[in-house]
Amino acid sequence: MTTMVATAQVKAKASDRTIAENRLGLKLVAPAVVVMVLVTAWPMIQALYLSLFKYRLTVPDDRAFTGLGNYATILSDSLFWKDTLNTIIIMIVTVAIELVIGFAFAMVMHRIVFARGLMRTAILIPYGIITVVSAFAWQFAFSLNNGFVDGWFHWLPWIGTDTNWYGDHWHAMFAIMVSEIWKTTPFMSLLLLAGLSQVSEDMIEAAKVDGATWTQRLVKVILPNMRAAIMVAVLFRALDAYRIFDNIFIMTKGAQDTESSSFLTYRQVIEQFQLGMGSALSVLLFLSVLLIAFILVKLFKVDLAAARGEA
Protein backbone atom coordinates (compact mmCIF):
# COMPACT_ATOMS: atom_id res chain seq x y z
CA MET A 1 0.00 0.00 0.00
CA THR A 2 2.62 2.51 1.06
CA THR A 3 4.83 1.56 -1.85
CA MET A 4 1.95 2.13 -4.24
CA VAL A 5 1.37 5.58 -2.81
CA ALA A 6 5.09 6.28 -3.06
CA THR A 7 5.28 5.24 -6.71
CA ALA A 8 2.18 7.27 -7.45
CA GLN A 9 3.87 10.26 -5.82
CA VAL A 10 7.02 9.72 -7.80
CA LYS A 11 4.98 9.41 -10.99
CA ALA A 12 3.07 12.57 -10.11
CA LYS A 13 6.34 14.39 -9.50
CA ALA A 14 7.76 13.17 -12.79
CA SER A 15 4.70 14.29 -14.72
CA ASP A 16 4.76 17.60 -12.82
CA ARG A 17 8.27 18.05 -14.08
CA THR A 18 7.29 17.23 -17.66
CA ILE A 19 4.40 19.64 -17.48
CA ALA A 20 6.66 22.33 -16.04
CA GLU A 21 9.26 21.67 -18.72
CA ASN A 22 6.58 21.78 -21.38
CA ARG A 23 5.35 25.11 -20.10
CA LEU A 24 8.81 26.62 -19.80
CA GLY A 25 9.73 25.38 -23.27
CA LEU A 26 6.65 26.87 -24.84
CA LYS A 27 7.14 30.14 -22.99
CA LEU A 28 10.71 30.42 -24.23
CA VAL A 29 9.91 29.73 -27.88
CA ALA A 30 6.72 31.81 -27.86
CA PRO A 31 8.21 35.24 -28.68
CA ALA A 32 10.14 33.92 -31.69
CA VAL A 33 7.23 31.83 -32.96
CA VAL A 34 4.72 34.65 -32.54
CA VAL A 35 6.88 37.07 -34.54
CA MET A 36 7.65 34.54 -37.27
CA VAL A 37 4.06 33.41 -37.71
CA LEU A 38 2.43 36.83 -37.38
CA VAL A 39 4.62 38.46 -39.97
CA THR A 40 4.34 35.66 -42.52
CA ALA A 41 1.06 33.82 -41.97
CA TRP A 42 -1.12 36.87 -41.41
CA PRO A 43 0.10 38.81 -44.49
CA MET A 44 -0.21 35.65 -46.58
CA ILE A 45 -3.86 35.27 -45.50
CA GLN A 46 -4.27 38.93 -46.36
CA ALA A 47 -2.70 38.30 -49.78
CA LEU A 48 -4.96 35.32 -50.37
CA TYR A 49 -7.96 37.51 -49.56
CA LEU A 50 -6.86 40.54 -51.61
CA SER A 51 -6.04 38.33 -54.59
CA LEU A 52 -9.75 37.69 -55.04
CA PHE A 53 -10.48 41.37 -55.65
CA LYS A 54 -9.89 43.86 -58.39
CA TYR A 55 -8.02 46.27 -56.12
CA ARG A 56 -5.92 49.18 -57.32
CA LEU A 57 -4.58 51.76 -54.90
CA THR A 58 -5.10 54.50 -57.47
CA VAL A 59 -8.85 53.81 -57.37
CA PRO A 60 -9.26 52.29 -53.88
CA ASP A 61 -13.04 52.57 -53.79
CA ASP A 62 -13.49 50.42 -56.87
CA ARG A 63 -12.84 47.16 -55.04
CA ALA A 64 -14.88 44.55 -56.85
CA PHE A 65 -14.83 40.86 -56.02
CA THR A 66 -13.52 38.96 -59.02
CA GLY A 67 -13.03 35.52 -57.51
CA LEU A 68 -10.25 33.74 -59.37
CA GLY A 69 -10.31 36.38 -62.11
CA ASN A 70 -6.84 37.72 -61.24
CA TYR A 71 -5.36 34.23 -61.39
CA ALA A 72 -7.02 33.58 -64.76
CA THR A 73 -5.60 36.84 -66.12
CA ILE A 74 -2.11 36.05 -64.85
CA LEU A 75 -2.04 32.45 -66.06
CA SER A 76 -3.16 33.46 -69.53
CA ASP A 77 -0.54 36.24 -69.73
CA SER A 78 2.58 35.33 -71.69
CA LEU A 79 4.65 37.80 -69.60
CA PHE A 80 3.99 35.71 -66.49
CA TRP A 81 5.23 32.54 -68.21
CA LYS A 82 8.22 34.33 -69.71
CA ASP A 83 9.24 35.59 -66.26
CA THR A 84 8.68 32.18 -64.69
CA LEU A 85 10.86 30.58 -67.35
CA ASN A 86 13.60 33.19 -66.73
CA THR A 87 13.47 32.43 -63.02
CA ILE A 88 13.71 28.68 -63.58
CA ILE A 89 16.60 29.09 -66.04
CA ILE A 90 18.48 31.33 -63.60
CA MET A 91 17.86 28.86 -60.77
CA ILE A 92 19.02 25.77 -62.65
CA VAL A 93 22.03 27.33 -64.39
CA THR A 94 23.38 29.22 -61.38
CA VAL A 95 22.96 26.37 -58.90
CA ALA A 96 24.50 23.82 -61.30
CA ILE A 97 27.55 26.01 -61.98
CA GLU A 98 27.88 26.97 -58.32
CA LEU A 99 27.80 23.32 -57.32
CA VAL A 100 30.69 22.45 -59.66
CA ILE A 101 32.83 25.51 -58.91
CA GLY A 102 31.91 25.45 -55.23
CA PHE A 103 33.00 21.82 -54.99
CA ALA A 104 36.30 22.56 -56.73
CA PHE A 105 36.87 25.46 -54.30
CA ALA A 106 36.01 23.22 -51.35
CA MET A 107 38.50 20.57 -52.54
CA VAL A 108 41.24 23.20 -52.74
CA MET A 109 40.35 24.76 -49.38
CA HIS A 110 40.31 21.33 -47.77
CA ARG A 111 43.94 20.79 -48.76
CA ILE A 112 45.21 24.23 -47.90
CA VAL A 113 47.38 24.01 -44.83
CA PHE A 114 48.62 27.57 -44.62
CA ALA A 115 46.84 30.91 -44.94
CA ARG A 116 43.53 29.42 -43.86
CA GLY A 117 42.52 32.69 -42.22
CA LEU A 118 43.24 34.61 -45.41
CA MET A 119 41.26 32.08 -47.43
CA ARG A 120 38.29 32.20 -45.05
CA THR A 121 38.31 35.99 -45.08
CA ALA A 122 38.40 36.11 -48.88
CA ILE A 123 35.63 33.57 -49.24
CA LEU A 124 33.38 35.43 -46.80
CA ILE A 125 33.65 38.77 -48.56
CA PRO A 126 31.29 37.93 -51.47
CA TYR A 127 28.89 36.39 -48.94
CA GLY A 128 28.88 39.47 -46.71
CA ILE A 129 28.94 42.17 -49.37
CA ILE A 130 25.60 43.84 -50.14
CA THR A 131 23.96 42.31 -53.25
CA VAL A 132 23.19 45.79 -54.50
CA VAL A 133 26.89 46.67 -54.31
CA SER A 134 27.99 43.54 -56.15
CA ALA A 135 25.29 44.15 -58.77
CA PHE A 136 26.59 47.69 -59.34
CA ALA A 137 30.16 46.38 -59.56
CA TRP A 138 29.18 43.79 -62.18
CA GLN A 139 26.90 46.13 -64.06
CA PHE A 140 29.79 48.51 -64.47
CA ALA A 141 32.26 45.70 -65.22
CA PHE A 142 30.01 44.59 -68.09
CA SER A 143 29.29 48.08 -69.38
CA LEU A 144 30.27 48.65 -73.00
CA ASN A 145 32.88 51.38 -72.86
CA ASN A 146 33.86 51.51 -69.21
CA GLY A 147 33.99 47.93 -67.95
CA PHE A 148 36.91 45.52 -67.76
CA VAL A 149 35.02 42.44 -69.03
CA ASP A 150 34.97 43.66 -72.60
CA GLY A 151 38.63 44.60 -72.44
CA TRP A 152 39.88 41.41 -70.79
CA PHE A 153 37.76 38.63 -72.19
CA HIS A 154 37.30 39.72 -75.81
CA TRP A 155 39.30 36.67 -76.96
CA LEU A 156 36.50 34.38 -75.76
CA PRO A 157 34.43 33.42 -78.82
CA TRP A 158 31.05 34.34 -77.39
CA ILE A 159 32.25 37.66 -76.05
CA GLY A 160 34.21 39.40 -78.79
CA THR A 161 34.93 43.11 -78.65
CA ASP A 162 32.35 45.85 -78.26
CA THR A 163 29.65 43.55 -76.92
CA ASN A 164 26.66 45.44 -75.64
CA TRP A 165 25.82 43.24 -72.66
CA TYR A 166 22.52 44.94 -72.05
CA GLY A 167 21.56 44.90 -75.71
CA ASP A 168 19.80 41.56 -75.92
CA HIS A 169 18.11 38.96 -73.75
CA TRP A 170 20.81 36.29 -73.47
CA HIS A 171 23.73 38.65 -72.96
CA ALA A 172 21.82 40.46 -70.22
CA MET A 173 20.79 37.15 -68.62
CA PHE A 174 24.45 36.05 -68.75
CA ALA A 175 25.59 39.21 -66.97
CA ILE A 176 22.92 38.75 -64.29
CA MET A 177 23.84 35.11 -63.76
CA VAL A 178 27.55 35.96 -63.48
CA SER A 179 26.79 38.39 -60.67
CA GLU A 180 24.61 35.81 -58.90
CA ILE A 181 27.17 33.02 -59.28
CA TRP A 182 29.99 35.26 -58.11
CA LYS A 183 28.14 36.25 -54.96
CA THR A 184 26.81 32.88 -53.85
CA THR A 185 29.45 30.32 -54.88
CA PRO A 186 31.54 31.02 -51.76
CA PHE A 187 28.57 30.16 -49.53
CA MET A 188 28.08 26.94 -51.48
CA SER A 189 31.77 26.07 -51.12
CA LEU A 190 31.63 26.65 -47.35
CA LEU A 191 28.73 24.22 -46.97
CA LEU A 192 30.50 21.68 -49.21
CA LEU A 193 33.76 22.13 -47.31
CA ALA A 194 31.94 21.34 -44.07
CA GLY A 195 30.55 18.18 -45.73
CA LEU A 196 33.94 17.28 -47.16
CA SER A 197 35.66 17.51 -43.80
CA GLN A 198 33.22 14.93 -42.43
CA VAL A 199 34.28 12.34 -45.02
CA SER A 200 36.74 10.02 -43.30
CA GLU A 201 40.30 10.31 -44.58
CA ASP A 202 40.86 6.64 -43.75
CA MET A 203 38.24 5.56 -46.27
CA ILE A 204 39.84 7.68 -48.98
CA GLU A 205 43.28 6.27 -48.09
CA ALA A 206 41.91 2.73 -48.12
CA ALA A 207 40.43 3.27 -51.59
CA LYS A 208 43.81 4.65 -52.69
CA VAL A 209 45.59 1.55 -51.38
CA ASP A 210 43.08 -0.62 -53.23
CA GLY A 211 44.19 1.10 -56.42
CA ALA A 212 41.20 3.37 -57.01
CA THR A 213 41.92 6.26 -59.37
CA TRP A 214 41.24 9.85 -58.42
CA THR A 215 37.92 9.82 -60.31
CA GLN A 216 36.89 6.53 -58.72
CA ARG A 217 37.67 7.85 -55.25
CA LEU A 218 35.66 10.97 -56.01
CA VAL A 219 32.61 9.17 -57.39
CA LYS A 220 32.61 6.09 -55.18
CA VAL A 221 33.86 7.42 -51.84
CA ILE A 222 33.82 11.20 -51.50
CA LEU A 223 30.57 12.22 -53.22
CA PRO A 224 28.30 9.52 -51.70
CA ASN A 225 29.55 10.42 -48.23
CA MET A 226 28.81 14.09 -48.81
CA ARG A 227 25.26 13.48 -49.96
CA ALA A 228 23.63 15.24 -46.99
CA ALA A 229 25.79 18.35 -47.32
CA ILE A 230 25.21 18.54 -51.09
CA MET A 231 21.46 18.15 -50.64
CA VAL A 232 21.20 20.88 -48.05
CA ALA A 233 23.37 23.22 -50.12
CA VAL A 234 21.38 22.62 -53.32
CA LEU A 235 18.01 22.93 -51.59
CA PHE A 236 18.88 26.22 -49.95
CA ARG A 237 20.60 27.74 -52.93
CA ALA A 238 17.85 26.69 -55.34
CA LEU A 239 15.12 28.31 -53.25
CA ASP A 240 17.31 31.35 -52.75
CA ALA A 241 18.06 31.66 -56.48
CA TYR A 242 14.36 31.37 -57.29
CA ARG A 243 13.77 34.56 -55.29
CA ILE A 244 16.32 36.53 -57.36
CA PHE A 245 15.53 40.23 -57.39
CA ASP A 246 18.31 42.63 -56.33
CA ASN A 247 20.75 41.93 -59.18
CA ILE A 248 18.03 42.24 -61.82
CA PHE A 249 16.66 45.45 -60.31
CA ILE A 250 20.11 47.06 -60.37
CA MET A 251 21.62 45.58 -63.54
CA THR A 252 18.78 45.70 -66.08
CA LYS A 253 15.64 46.96 -64.31
CA GLY A 254 13.99 44.05 -66.12
CA ALA A 255 14.90 45.33 -69.59
CA GLN A 256 15.48 42.81 -72.43
CA ASP A 257 12.88 40.50 -70.87
CA THR A 258 15.12 39.72 -67.91
CA GLU A 259 12.36 40.01 -65.29
CA SER A 260 12.10 37.31 -62.62
CA SER A 261 8.93 36.22 -60.82
CA SER A 262 9.90 38.31 -57.81
CA PHE A 263 10.46 41.33 -60.01
CA LEU A 264 7.07 40.96 -61.69
CA THR A 265 5.37 40.76 -58.29
CA TYR A 266 7.23 43.80 -57.01
CA ARG A 267 6.40 45.82 -60.12
CA GLN A 268 2.68 45.07 -59.97
CA VAL A 269 2.45 46.16 -56.33
CA ILE A 270 4.92 48.98 -55.88
CA GLU A 271 5.12 50.55 -59.32
CA GLN A 272 1.60 49.98 -60.59
CA PHE A 273 -0.31 49.79 -57.29
CA GLN A 274 -2.19 46.72 -58.55
CA LEU A 275 -2.71 45.24 -55.08
CA GLY A 276 -5.23 42.60 -56.16
CA MET A 277 -3.15 41.36 -59.07
CA GLY A 278 0.07 41.70 -57.07
CA SER A 279 -1.41 39.65 -54.22
CA ALA A 280 -2.35 36.91 -56.66
CA LEU A 281 1.24 36.94 -57.93
CA SER A 282 2.49 36.77 -54.31
CA VAL A 283 0.37 33.69 -53.74
CA LEU A 284 1.61 32.08 -56.97
CA LEU A 285 5.23 32.87 -56.05
CA PHE A 286 4.74 31.33 -52.64
CA LEU A 287 3.15 28.23 -54.18
CA SER A 288 5.96 27.82 -56.72
CA VAL A 289 8.59 27.98 -53.97
CA LEU A 290 6.63 25.35 -52.04
CA LEU A 291 6.41 23.21 -55.16
CA ILE A 292 10.15 23.47 -55.83
CA ALA A 293 10.93 22.61 -52.21
CA PHE A 294 8.56 19.64 -52.46
CA ILE A 295 10.09 18.41 -55.73
CA LEU A 296 13.65 18.73 -54.42
CA VAL A 297 12.86 16.99 -51.14
CA LYS A 298 11.13 14.17 -53.03
CA LEU A 299 14.00 13.92 -55.49
CA PHE A 300 16.57 13.73 -52.73
CA LYS A 301 14.55 11.19 -50.78
CA VAL A 302 14.47 8.89 -53.79
CA ASP A 303 18.20 9.29 -54.08
CA LEU A 304 18.66 8.67 -50.36
CA ALA A 305 16.67 5.46 -50.53
CA ALA A 306 18.73 4.32 -53.51
CA ALA A 307 21.92 5.11 -51.63
CA ARG A 308 20.69 3.08 -48.67
CA GLY A 309 19.83 0.23 -50.99
CA GLU A 310 23.39 0.20 -52.28
CA ALA A 311 24.90 0.17 -48.81
Next chain:
Amino acid sequence: MAGKGNASKMGPGHWLGFVLILVWCLLPVVWILMVSLKPVAETTTGSPQFLPKTWTIQNYKDILKNHDFLHALGNSFGIAIIATLLAVIFATLAAYAIARLEFKGKRVVLSIALAIAMFPVVSLVGPLFDMWRVAHLFNTWPGLIIPYLTFTLPLAIWTLSAFFREIPWEMEQAAQVDGATSWQAFRKVIVPLAAPGVFTAAILTFFFAWNEFVLAISLTSTTAARTVPAQMSFFVGSDPFNPPYSQLAAAAVVVTVPVVIIVLLFQRKIVAGLTSGAVKG
Protein backbone atom coordinates in the same frame (compact mmCIF):
# COMPACT_ATOMS: atom_id res chain seq x y z
CA MET B 1 52.12 14.97 -58.82
CA ALA B 2 55.06 16.53 -57.06
CA GLY B 3 53.33 16.98 -53.73
CA LYS B 4 52.27 13.35 -53.49
CA GLY B 5 53.00 11.88 -50.08
CA ASN B 6 53.97 15.23 -48.64
CA ALA B 7 52.50 16.25 -45.33
CA SER B 8 51.16 19.39 -46.99
CA LYS B 9 49.36 17.43 -49.73
CA MET B 10 49.34 20.52 -51.90
CA GLY B 11 50.04 19.90 -55.56
CA PRO B 12 50.35 22.49 -58.34
CA GLY B 13 46.59 22.12 -58.96
CA HIS B 14 45.92 23.25 -55.41
CA TRP B 15 48.21 26.24 -55.78
CA LEU B 16 46.45 27.25 -58.96
CA GLY B 17 43.09 26.79 -57.20
CA PHE B 18 44.30 28.88 -54.28
CA VAL B 19 45.15 31.78 -56.59
CA LEU B 20 41.89 31.34 -58.53
CA ILE B 21 39.79 31.49 -55.35
CA LEU B 22 41.52 34.69 -54.24
CA VAL B 23 41.02 36.28 -57.67
CA TRP B 24 37.38 35.13 -57.77
CA CYS B 25 36.56 36.57 -54.36
CA LEU B 26 38.48 39.79 -54.63
CA LEU B 27 38.35 40.85 -58.29
CA PRO B 28 34.97 42.68 -58.28
CA VAL B 29 35.78 44.17 -54.89
CA VAL B 30 39.10 45.56 -56.11
CA TRP B 31 37.34 46.71 -59.31
CA ILE B 32 34.76 48.75 -57.39
CA LEU B 33 37.56 50.16 -55.21
CA MET B 34 39.44 51.24 -58.35
CA VAL B 35 36.30 52.82 -59.87
CA SER B 36 35.80 54.76 -56.65
CA LEU B 37 39.29 56.21 -57.02
CA LYS B 38 38.75 57.38 -60.61
CA PRO B 39 37.70 60.94 -61.37
CA VAL B 40 34.08 61.22 -62.59
CA ALA B 41 35.19 62.03 -66.14
CA GLU B 42 37.12 58.77 -66.42
CA THR B 43 34.03 56.64 -65.67
CA THR B 44 31.82 58.33 -68.25
CA THR B 45 34.00 58.76 -71.31
CA GLY B 46 34.92 55.23 -72.27
CA SER B 47 37.85 54.07 -70.21
CA PRO B 48 37.65 50.32 -69.61
CA GLN B 49 41.00 50.12 -67.90
CA PHE B 50 41.21 48.60 -64.45
CA LEU B 51 43.45 51.08 -62.67
CA PRO B 52 42.62 54.79 -62.57
CA LYS B 53 44.71 57.00 -64.86
CA THR B 54 44.46 59.74 -62.26
CA TRP B 55 43.91 58.77 -58.64
CA THR B 56 41.49 60.84 -56.61
CA ILE B 57 39.61 60.73 -53.31
CA GLN B 58 37.15 63.38 -54.50
CA ASN B 59 34.33 60.78 -54.77
CA TYR B 60 34.66 59.98 -51.08
CA LYS B 61 34.58 63.66 -50.18
CA ASP B 62 31.44 64.06 -52.28
CA ILE B 63 29.65 61.03 -50.89
CA LEU B 64 30.43 61.96 -47.29
CA LYS B 65 28.87 65.37 -47.92
CA ASN B 66 25.72 63.78 -49.37
CA HIS B 67 23.01 64.15 -46.74
CA ASP B 68 20.71 61.50 -48.20
CA PHE B 69 23.53 58.97 -48.12
CA LEU B 70 24.56 59.84 -44.56
CA HIS B 71 20.94 59.60 -43.46
CA ALA B 72 20.59 56.20 -45.11
CA LEU B 73 23.81 55.07 -43.44
CA GLY B 74 22.33 56.07 -40.07
CA ASN B 75 19.09 54.22 -40.85
CA SER B 76 21.02 51.11 -41.91
CA PHE B 77 23.05 51.05 -38.70
CA GLY B 78 20.07 51.76 -36.46
CA ILE B 79 17.71 49.29 -38.09
CA ALA B 80 20.31 46.52 -38.42
CA ILE B 81 21.49 46.87 -34.81
CA ILE B 82 17.98 46.93 -33.30
CA ALA B 83 16.84 43.99 -35.46
CA THR B 84 20.00 42.09 -34.46
CA LEU B 85 19.52 42.73 -30.73
CA LEU B 86 15.89 41.63 -30.78
CA ALA B 87 16.57 38.61 -32.99
CA VAL B 88 19.38 37.46 -30.72
CA ILE B 89 17.26 37.76 -27.58
CA PHE B 90 14.30 35.88 -29.08
CA ALA B 91 16.51 33.28 -30.76
CA THR B 92 18.56 32.65 -27.62
CA LEU B 93 15.43 31.91 -25.57
CA ALA B 94 14.05 29.63 -28.29
CA ALA B 95 17.35 27.86 -28.98
CA TYR B 96 17.94 27.26 -25.27
CA ALA B 97 14.52 25.62 -25.02
CA ILE B 98 15.13 23.53 -28.14
CA ALA B 99 18.60 22.36 -27.10
CA ARG B 100 17.99 21.84 -23.41
CA LEU B 101 14.35 21.08 -22.72
CA GLU B 102 12.01 18.30 -23.75
CA PHE B 103 8.70 19.85 -24.65
CA LYS B 104 5.85 19.21 -27.01
CA GLY B 105 5.87 21.28 -30.14
CA LYS B 106 9.65 21.39 -30.48
CA ARG B 107 9.47 19.85 -33.94
CA VAL B 108 6.72 22.28 -34.91
CA VAL B 109 8.95 25.23 -34.00
CA LEU B 110 11.83 23.86 -36.07
CA SER B 111 9.48 23.20 -39.01
CA ILE B 112 8.12 26.75 -38.84
CA ALA B 113 11.67 28.09 -38.83
CA LEU B 114 12.54 25.89 -41.84
CA ALA B 115 9.44 27.02 -43.75
CA ILE B 116 10.19 30.69 -43.10
CA ALA B 117 13.80 30.34 -44.20
CA MET B 118 12.41 29.23 -47.57
CA PHE B 119 9.70 31.90 -47.71
CA PRO B 120 9.92 34.19 -50.75
CA VAL B 121 10.36 37.67 -49.25
CA VAL B 122 8.68 39.37 -52.21
CA SER B 123 5.40 37.61 -51.38
CA LEU B 124 5.17 39.92 -48.38
CA VAL B 125 5.65 43.12 -50.33
CA GLY B 126 2.00 43.51 -51.38
CA PRO B 127 0.21 42.62 -48.15
CA LEU B 128 2.74 44.39 -45.92
CA PHE B 129 2.58 47.51 -48.09
CA ASP B 130 -1.18 47.57 -47.57
CA MET B 131 -1.12 46.63 -43.87
CA TRP B 132 1.73 48.99 -42.95
CA ARG B 133 -0.07 51.95 -44.53
CA VAL B 134 -3.12 51.33 -42.36
CA ALA B 135 -1.04 50.65 -39.24
CA HIS B 136 1.16 53.75 -39.85
CA LEU B 137 4.25 51.56 -40.02
CA PHE B 138 4.96 52.44 -43.66
CA ASN B 139 8.22 54.37 -44.02
CA THR B 140 9.22 53.88 -40.36
CA TRP B 141 12.04 51.97 -38.64
CA PRO B 142 9.72 49.42 -36.97
CA GLY B 143 8.16 48.83 -40.40
CA LEU B 144 11.48 47.33 -41.52
CA ILE B 145 12.69 45.96 -38.18
CA ILE B 146 9.66 43.69 -37.72
CA PRO B 147 9.98 41.81 -41.04
CA TYR B 148 13.80 41.67 -40.70
CA LEU B 149 13.32 40.05 -37.31
CA THR B 150 11.04 37.47 -38.91
CA PHE B 151 13.49 36.51 -41.62
CA THR B 152 16.59 36.38 -39.44
CA LEU B 153 15.08 34.36 -36.60
CA PRO B 154 15.24 30.98 -38.40
CA LEU B 155 18.98 31.23 -39.13
CA ALA B 156 19.67 32.58 -35.64
CA ILE B 157 17.63 29.80 -33.98
CA TRP B 158 19.40 27.06 -35.98
CA THR B 159 22.86 28.43 -35.44
CA LEU B 160 22.27 28.87 -31.73
CA SER B 161 20.55 25.55 -31.09
CA ALA B 162 23.31 23.70 -32.99
CA PHE B 163 25.76 25.59 -30.82
CA PHE B 164 23.89 25.06 -27.53
CA ARG B 165 23.68 21.32 -28.13
CA GLU B 166 27.48 21.16 -27.85
CA ILE B 167 27.57 22.90 -24.47
CA PRO B 168 28.18 20.47 -21.57
CA TRP B 169 25.24 21.57 -19.44
CA GLU B 170 26.20 19.17 -16.62
CA MET B 171 28.96 21.61 -15.74
CA GLU B 172 26.27 23.94 -14.41
CA GLN B 173 25.15 21.30 -11.90
CA ALA B 174 28.74 20.47 -11.05
CA ALA B 175 29.32 24.10 -10.14
CA GLN B 176 26.19 24.07 -8.00
CA VAL B 177 27.44 20.97 -6.18
CA ASP B 178 30.66 22.87 -5.54
CA GLY B 179 28.62 25.51 -3.72
CA ALA B 180 27.70 28.07 -6.37
CA THR B 181 24.15 29.40 -6.46
CA SER B 182 22.22 28.49 -9.59
CA TRP B 183 22.52 32.05 -10.89
CA GLN B 184 26.28 32.06 -10.27
CA ALA B 185 26.58 28.68 -11.93
CA PHE B 186 24.69 29.92 -14.96
CA ARG B 187 26.59 33.20 -15.22
CA LYS B 188 30.08 31.89 -14.55
CA VAL B 189 29.84 28.60 -16.43
CA ILE B 190 27.19 28.71 -19.13
CA VAL B 191 27.27 32.33 -20.25
CA PRO B 192 30.97 32.29 -21.24
CA LEU B 193 30.41 29.04 -23.16
CA ALA B 194 27.29 30.33 -24.91
CA ALA B 195 28.58 33.81 -25.72
CA PRO B 196 30.50 32.90 -28.92
CA GLY B 197 27.40 31.24 -30.40
CA VAL B 198 25.21 34.20 -29.55
CA PHE B 199 27.80 36.47 -31.07
CA THR B 200 27.91 34.44 -34.29
CA ALA B 201 24.13 34.54 -34.61
CA ALA B 202 24.31 38.31 -34.10
CA ILE B 203 26.81 38.73 -36.96
CA LEU B 204 24.71 36.66 -39.38
CA THR B 205 21.59 38.64 -38.46
CA PHE B 206 23.42 41.92 -38.90
CA PHE B 207 24.61 40.83 -42.37
CA PHE B 208 21.04 40.02 -43.39
CA ALA B 209 19.61 43.34 -42.22
CA TRP B 210 22.52 45.28 -43.73
CA ASN B 211 22.02 43.51 -47.08
CA GLU B 212 18.21 43.42 -47.39
CA PHE B 213 16.85 45.27 -50.40
CA VAL B 214 13.33 44.27 -51.56
CA LEU B 215 11.51 45.32 -48.40
CA ALA B 216 13.76 48.34 -48.00
CA ILE B 217 12.67 49.81 -51.33
CA SER B 218 9.03 48.68 -51.03
CA LEU B 219 8.20 49.75 -47.50
CA THR B 220 9.90 53.16 -47.51
CA SER B 221 9.22 56.31 -49.48
CA THR B 222 11.60 58.94 -48.11
CA THR B 223 14.98 59.12 -46.41
CA ALA B 224 13.17 58.78 -43.06
CA ALA B 225 13.68 55.01 -43.07
CA ARG B 226 15.43 54.21 -46.34
CA THR B 227 18.52 52.06 -45.77
CA VAL B 228 21.74 52.25 -47.77
CA PRO B 229 20.94 49.55 -50.39
CA ALA B 230 17.62 51.25 -51.16
CA GLN B 231 19.17 54.72 -51.17
CA MET B 232 21.91 53.56 -53.55
CA SER B 233 19.34 52.35 -56.07
CA PHE B 234 17.83 55.85 -56.10
CA PHE B 235 21.25 57.38 -56.43
CA VAL B 236 20.96 58.93 -59.84
CA GLY B 237 22.68 62.16 -60.74
CA SER B 238 21.46 64.66 -63.29
CA ASP B 239 21.30 62.04 -66.07
CA PRO B 240 19.15 59.02 -65.12
CA PHE B 241 20.69 56.84 -67.86
CA ASN B 242 24.21 57.53 -66.65
CA PRO B 243 24.34 57.27 -62.87
CA PRO B 244 27.45 58.78 -61.30
CA TYR B 245 29.37 55.51 -61.08
CA SER B 246 32.44 56.84 -59.36
CA GLN B 247 30.36 58.23 -56.49
CA LEU B 248 28.25 55.08 -56.37
CA ALA B 249 31.47 53.10 -56.14
CA ALA B 250 32.68 55.26 -53.27
CA ALA B 251 29.35 54.68 -51.49
CA ALA B 252 29.72 50.95 -52.18
CA VAL B 253 33.17 50.91 -50.61
CA VAL B 254 31.92 52.82 -47.56
CA VAL B 255 29.11 50.30 -46.88
CA THR B 256 31.43 47.37 -47.54
CA VAL B 257 33.99 48.49 -44.97
CA PRO B 258 31.95 47.36 -41.91
CA VAL B 259 31.43 43.95 -43.53
CA VAL B 260 35.12 43.54 -44.29
CA ILE B 261 36.07 44.55 -40.74
CA ILE B 262 33.60 42.05 -39.24
CA VAL B 263 34.83 39.31 -41.58
CA LEU B 264 38.50 40.04 -40.81
CA LEU B 265 37.91 39.90 -37.07
CA PHE B 266 35.51 36.99 -36.84
CA GLN B 267 36.02 34.81 -39.96
CA ARG B 268 36.45 31.61 -37.97
CA LYS B 269 33.23 32.11 -36.00
CA ILE B 270 31.19 33.13 -39.03
CA VAL B 271 32.20 30.01 -40.93
CA ALA B 272 31.39 27.84 -37.92
CA GLY B 273 28.00 29.51 -37.56
CA LEU B 274 27.11 29.24 -41.24
CA THR B 275 28.00 25.59 -41.50
CA SER B 276 26.87 24.25 -38.10
CA GLY B 277 23.25 25.26 -38.57
CA ALA B 278 23.08 23.96 -42.12
CA VAL B 279 25.05 20.73 -42.09
CA LYS B 280 24.24 19.29 -38.71
CA GLY B 281 20.69 20.62 -38.60
